[in-house]
Amino acid sequence: MANATLAPGQMLGKYKVTSHIASGAMGMVYRARDTKLNRDVALKVLFPHLTSDPNLMRRFQREAQTIAQLDHPNIVALYDTDHADGYHYIAMQFIDGASLGSRLRQGGPRPSVRDTLEIARQVGGALAYAHTRGLVHRDVKPDNILCSKDGRYYLTDFSIVQLADGTHLTQTFASLGTPAYMSPEQGQGNKVIDHRSDIYSFGVVLYELLAGTPPFEATTPIGVVMKHINEPPPPLNKRRPDLPADLRRFIEKALAKKPSDRHQSASDLVRGAEQLLASGSAVKPNEEHRLRWLLAGVAAILLAVSGVVTMALLATRSDSPAVATATLIAATTATAAPASSGTASATAPPTDAPAVAPTAAAATPTALAPAAATETAMSTSTQVALPSETPRPTRTRLPSATPLPTLTETPSVTPTPAASRTPTRTPPPTV
Numbered sequence: 001m002a003n004a005t006l007a008p009g010q011m012l013g014k015y016k017v018t019s020h021i022a023s024g025a026m027g028m029v030y031r032a033r034d035t036k037l038n039r040d041v042a043l044k045v046l047f048p049h050l051t052s053d054p055n056l057m058r059r060f061q062r063e064a065q066t067i068a069q070l071d072h073p074n075i076v077a078l079y080d081t082d083h084a085d086g087y088h089y090i091a092m093q094f095i096d097g098a099s100l101g102s103r104l105r106q107g108g109p110r111p112s113v114r115d116t117l118e119i120a121r122q123v124g125g126a127l128a129y130a131h132t133r134g135l136v137h138r139d140v141k142p143d144n145i146l147c148s149k150d151g152r153y154y155l156t157d158f159s160i161v162q163l164a165d166g167t168h169l170t171q172t173f174a175s176l177g178t179p180a181y182m183s184p185e186q187g188q189g190n191k192v193i194d195h196r197s198d199i200y201s202f203g204v205v206l207y208e209l210l211a212g213t214p215p216f217e218a219t220t221p222i223g224v225v226m227k228h229i230n231e232p233p234p235p236l237n238k239r240r241p242d243l244p245a246d247l248r249r250f251i252e253k254a255l256a257k258k259p260s261d262r263h264q265s266a267s268d269l270v271r272g273a274e275q276l277l278a279s280g281s282a283v284k285p286n287e288e289h290r291l292r293w294l295l296a297g298v299a300a301i302l303l304a305v306s307g308v309v310t311m312a313l314l315a316t317r318s319d320s321p322a323v324a325t326a327t328l329i330a331a332t333t334a335t336a337a338p339a340s341s342g343t344a345s346a347t348a349p350p351t352d353a354p355a356v357a358p359t360a361a362a363a364t365p366t367a368l369a370p371a372a373a374t375e376t377a378m379s380t381s382t383q384v385a386l387p388s389e390t391p392r393p394t395r396t397r398l399p400s401a402t403p404l405p406t407l408t409e410t411p412s413v414t415p416t417p418a419a420s421r422t423p424t425r426t427p428p429p430t431v
Contacts, residue, residue, distance in 0.1 A: 005028065006020075006028070006030060006045065006087075012032070012043065012045070012084055012085065012087055012089060013082055013084040013089075014034060014035050014036045015032040015033065015034060015035070015041065015043055015089075015091060016032055016033045016035055017030045017031075017032045017043065018030070018031045018032060018033055018040075019031045021042065024044070024157070026044070026046055026047065026050060027044055027045045027046040027047045027050070028044075028045050029042055029043070029044050029045075030042070030043045030045065031043070031094060032091075034079075034091070039094075040094040041079060041091045041092060041093070041094050042076070042091075042092045042093065042094045042095070043089055043090070043091055043092075044089060044090040044091075044092065045087050045088075045089045046060075046087070046088045046089065046090075048086065048087075051083075051088045057088070060088075061081065063158075064078060064081040064090060066135065067135075067158045068081075069133070070129070070130060070133065070135075070158075072125070072126050072129040072130075073152070074122045074123060074125055074126035074152065074153060074154055074155060075126045075129065075130065075154065075155050075156075076092050076093045076095060076146065076154045076155070076156035076157075077092065077093040078090060078091075078092050078093075079091040079092060079093065092156070093154075095146040095147075095148050095154050095156075096148060096149055097146055097147045097148040097149050098146075098147060099142060099143050099144070099145060099146050099147065100119075100142035100143070100145040100146075100147060100153075100205070100209075101141065101142035101143035101144075101145075102143075103142075103147065104142055104208070104209075110209060110210070110212055111209050113210070113243070113247065114277070115209075116206060116209045116210055117247075117273045117276055117277050118151075118153075118273075118277070119145070119153050119205075119206070119209065120202075120206055120269065120270070120272075120273035121270055121273045121274055121277070122152065122153045123140075123145055123153050123155050123202065124202065124266050124267075124269045124270040124273060125266075125270050126154070126155040127140070127155065127195070127198050127199075127202065127266040128265065128266035128267045128269075128270060130155075130158075131195040131198070131265070131266055135158065136193055136194065136195055136197065136198055137155070137158060137198050137201075138177055138186070138193060138197065138198070139157065139177050139178060139181075139201075140155070140181060140198050140201035140202045140205060141178050141180070141181040141201065141204075141205060142205055142208070143157075144156050144157040145205070177201075179221040179222075179224040179225050179228075180204070180214045180216070180217075180224055181201045181204045181205065181214070182201065182224075182225055182228055183196075183197040183200035183201055183228070183259075184200070184228050184229045184257050185197060185259065186201075187225040187226075187228050187229050188229060194259070195265065195266065196259040196262050196263075196264070197259070198266070199254055199262050199263050199265075199266060199269060200254060200255060200256075200259075200262060202254065202266075202269070203251060203253075203254025203255045203262075204255065206251050206254065207233065207236065207251055207255065210236065210239075210240055210243065210251065211236060211239040211240060212239070213239075215233035215234055215255065216228055216231065216233070229257075232257070233252070233255050235248075235252075236248045236251055236252065246276065247276060250272050250273070250276060254269060
């Protein structure tokens with residue numbers, strides 16, 4: 001008995017096989033040359049065991065006749081069906097390009113948002129055309145969407161098509177859909193499936209194009225089917241937070257569990273895609289998402305700059321004891337003086353400069369050292385810009401018990417009176 005494997009150069013009727021393209025549920029697909037019309041075709045050769053039932057073959061011929069009547073720029077055209085040398089085959093329009101499924105499996109970049117909406121517009125238009133003629137595809141998936149090199153997308157493989165009256169033409173020898181893209185009602189085994197099942201399956205395709213994976217995955221096909229029936233799809237914004245909300249709603253509506261909650265026709269879906277393309281809002285990143293990232297970046301920059309400035313100030317303080325002393329005096333004075341007091345009598349003497357009588361201060365040379373250091377530090381503090389968190393030292397009139405020299409542009413220390421009990425005291429250095 002003949003098998004479906006053909007060698008390059010082998011003739012099948014008027015078609016000359018040139019190369020193998022793919023394998024499907026019903027047979028093998030080859031690229032072939034129509035020797036009479038001098039054009040390339042996609043030749044689908046049925047598995048021999050599927051052709052042994054005459055009733056089945058009659059239904060297949062009816063299906064081929066139905067699909068051959070479809071004439072849409074985004075549906076792969078069916079040219080011919082015949083048999084020769086023990087093979088039954090279908091000759092279809094050859095598309096010079098890969099399928100969406102093969103592109104996704106190759107791991108390349110995902111289609112852009114604009115490309116996804118363009119696929120929704122073109123393939124959705126093909127579905128709308130088939131639905132108005134009473135056909136339900138039942139197996140919409142990336143492998144059945146072909147991409148030509150000129151940027152056009154084609155819906156193909158109506159091999160398990162169902163007529164609107166519920167007649168399922170090839171259910172005897174074809175799978176009833178692909179679990180990853182199967183609608184809930186299809187997974188439940190409903191005998192009559194309407195056009196909204198195709199809308200759900202196409203919504204799964206669009207979800208995968210944007211998210212990178214289908215909404216539901218499991219270790220077994222039945223596990224995937226049960227998720228389609230019982231579980232809501234994972235929110236698209238969890239996988240693509242950059243997508244605008246109106247685009248997410250557009251996809252999620254197609255994935256509603258109840259057919260009555262979906263787009264009610266493929267034409268409605270096409271109009272939604274066209275509106276999103278025309279508005280331009282769907283092809284722009286989510287502005288709220290971008291703003292969050294922008295603010296996070298600005299905050300990180302400011303944090304880094306403040307850290308550098310803080311380290312520089314700390315290094316400056318550690319190198320200048322006078323600045324550190326002035327900062328300490330200023331902080332102590334500011335703490336001791338209430339904000340509401342503006343007089344010297346309301347200001348307590350700082351702890352670093354205890355009040356002593358002038359005669360006691362002149363008693364020993366060491367008694368003047370703190371005062372001199374204080375005057376020097378305070379003079380220096382008027383010339384050094386301190387950070388905003390450290391108040392600048394003010395020229396506060398100290399209590400009369402501890403008189404200090406008046407600060408000038410070039411401060412200096414007044415020599416000790418001659419009546420001092422220690423006449424040999426060395427005057428403090430001039431600052």
